[in-house]
Amino acid sequence: MDENxxxxxxEMLLAAEKNRKPIPPLTQxxxxxxxxxxxxxxxxxxxxxxxxxxxxxxxxxxxTSLAMQAMLGVKEPDYGHILNGMVVMEGEKILAADxxxxxxxxxxxxxxxxxxxxxxxxxxxxxxxxxGVIPALEIIDSRITDWKIxxxxxxxxxxxxxxxxxxxxxxxxxGLDLRTVGMVLEKNGEVVATAAGAAVLGHPAQAVAWLxxxxxxxxxxxxxxxxxLSGSLTAAIPVAAGDFIRADFGALGDVKIKFS
Numbered sequence: 654m655d656e657n658x659x660x661x662x663x664e665m666l667l668a669a670e671k672n673r674k675p676i677p678p679l680t681q682x683x684x685x686x687x688x689x690x691x692x693x694x695x696x697x698x699x700x701x702x703x704x705x706x707x708x709x710x711x712x713x714x715x716x717t718s719l720a721m722q723a724m725l726g727v728k729e730p731d732y733g734h735i736l737n738g739m740v741v742m743e744g745e746k747i748l749a750a751d752x753x754x755x756x757x758x759x760x761x762x763x764x765x766x767x768x769x770x771x772x773x774x775x776x777x778x779x780x781x782x783x784x785g786v787i788p789a790l791e792i793i794d795s796r797i798t799d800w801k802i803x804x805x806x807x808x809x810x811x812x813x814x815x816x817x818x819x820x821x822x823x824x825x826x827x828g829l830d831l832r833t834v835g836m837v838l839e840k841n842g843e844v845v846a847t848a849a850g851a852a853v854l855g856h857p858a859q860a861v862a863w864l865x866x867x868x869x870x871x872x873x874x875x876x877x878x879x880x881x882l883s884g885s886l887t888a889a890i891p892v893a894a895g896d897f898i899r900a901d902f903g904a905l906g907d908v909k910i911k912f913s
Contacts, residue, residue, distance in 0.1 A: 654683065654690045663697040666810055669796035673753050676796060680803045691808035692871065698811060699734050710880060711735035711762075712868075713791060715812040716804075717853045717860045717884025727804045730854070732864050733812030735880060741818050746913040749894040752794045752815055757892045758885030759838045759900030759908075761831065761850065761857050762789040762819060768877050769861075771869030779858040779865070780826050786857075788820035788908040790900055791882055793889055817882060820908035831857050836886050837901045848886035857883035 662679055669676045679686050679694075703709065716722050716730045741747055749755065767782040794815035797806050807813045832851040837844055854860045860883045865875055875881065892898060892912055899909040 654686060658683070659690060659694050660697060662809065663694045663701065666694070666796050667698060667701060669753075673751070675753055675798040678797050678801050678803065678806045679809055680806055681801075686805045686809075688805050688808055691805035694809040695733065695811050696871065698809075699736075702736060707736040707738050709734050710737050710740065711882070712864060712875065712879065713812055713814050713817070713882040714860045714864050714884045715793075715807065715814075718848075718886060718888075719852070725802060725804075725807065729804070730860065730863060730884065731804065731808045731812045732867060733814040735814070735817060735882070739814065739816050741816050741910065743818060743821060743909060746911045747792065747816055749892070749912045752792070753796065754800060755792050755794045755815060755892050755912075756889035757898050758791045758793060758889050759836050759846070759887065760789050760791060760853070760885050761834070761883050761902070761905075762787045762817075763858070763861055763881045763883060764823060765875060765877055765879050765881065768874055769865040770874035771866035774862045774865040776856055776858040776862050779861040783826050783858075783861075785823040785825045786829070786831070786905065787823050787880075788900055788902045788906050789882055790818040790898060790908050790910055791885065792816040792818075792892070792910075817880075818908055818910045819880070820902075820906050822906035824905045826858075834905060835903055838887060838890065839899045839901070840890060840892070841897055845890055846887035850886065852886045853884045860884045
């Protein structure tokens with residue numbers, strides 16, 4: 654795919670997000686698109702957003718659980734960028750009309766006290782460089798019609814990311830077994846999903862290690878202070894105006910948000 658076509662596809666995805674009008678799958682209009690080309694489209698979108706004043710504050714890892722991989726028919730994770738404008742504070746509300754076809758996921762977010770630069774990053778490196786973990790909700794949203802996505806579609810679309818919500822409690826990772834940390838996801842007071850940390854590539858820190866190595870291919874490193882969403886523990890849950898979502902991580906705290 655030539656540079657002009659990648660630029661055009663980036664502009665189409667930006668317009669779809671702005672106008673809340675999804676576009677056909679890129680894998681349909683451009684059947685030969687590769688995952689590498691999709692990441693380069695994502696980077697073009699990020700450069701456009703940064704040029705308008707937005708700041709990258711972290712990264713998100715997607716498709717880390719078997720549930721999410723099965724839902725989208727893929728066999729590897731992906732990643733996207735978190736911009737400051739995507740962060741929603743607990744107590745605020747998310748306007749559903751600002752999104753196209755939102756779904757929500759519960760996951761653990763890592764806060765980095767030191768940078769990580771691949772390749773060769775291990776789970777131990779991630780734990781050593783982490784200040785702690787925070788309960789998080791990620792609101793995903795596809796700019797592709799009816800979520801008819803393959804891996805290149807979601808990668809180009811910033812891993813289908815839209816908003817994130819962070820809980821108020823940071824727990825140091827020293828002494829924690831994140832594989833056995835449980836999560837209960839509630840929608841309007843009813844339990845809709847449960848899982849443990851091991852659902853994310855066997856250990857949430859392993860997902861962050863994967864990310865650091867993947868980013869190294871594009872000359873990008875994880876920076877001190879960044880927030881890294883390690884991936885959904887369960888399949889994503891559709892949400893709409895009026896919904897109240899809470900993810901309870903037991904001793905690690907909870908995180909909640911209301912859609913209006």
